[in-house]
Amino acid sequence: MSLLHELYQEIIIDHSASPRNEGHLVPMTHFAEAYNATCGDELTLSLQVVDDRIKDVKFHAQGCSISKASGSMMTEKIKNMTIGEASEFSQKLQTILSSDHLNLLSEEAMGDLVALLGVKQFPMRIKCATLAWHALDHALINSLRSIS
Ligand code: ZN
Numbered sequence: 001m002s003l004l005h006e007l008y009q010e011i012i013i014d015h016s017a018s019p020r021n022e023g024h025l026v027p028m029t030h031f032a033e034a035y036n037a038t039c040g041d042e043l044t045l046s047l048q049v050v051d052d053r054i055k056d057v058k059f060h061a062q063g064c065s066i067s068k069a070s071g072s073m074m075t076e077k078i079k080n081m082t083i084g085e086a087s088e089f090s091q092k093l094q095t096i097l098s099s100d101h102l103n104l105l106s107e108e109a110m111g112d113l114v115a116l117l118g119v120k121q122f123p124m125r126i127k128c129a130t131l132a133w134h135a136l137d138h139a140l141i142n143s144l145r146s147i148s
Contacts, residue, residue, distance in 0.1 A: 008115035
């Protein structure tokens, strides 16, 4: 069985071929970039946070289909979450992807993100799946307002 078949290939291919919320936000309030040296994936993330809520989000990824699909699915999932909700979801998802604690999030809460669970069988690719979420963690503590 191929890697992509294991990874619920239809969902992954759909998101990587047609990424949702692709690009750069102007203006933005939060920004981060992340790099996965193992696979060569690069990803930037920009957020527009208003009153503690993520009103808009865009990402741009260069790399493998898993990193792109994870970024695309992430933007759909976190839009309209509060910073606290997005941060908590990110921690839970990363724990699920890198450990055996599968019950932290329901399948309903994960939505399309369940497609990433197949990556657990390919430890080298877990960083591809978590890259966008690392970027989110950095972005959430990286408010541009504190600079200006
Ligand atoms: Zn990758």
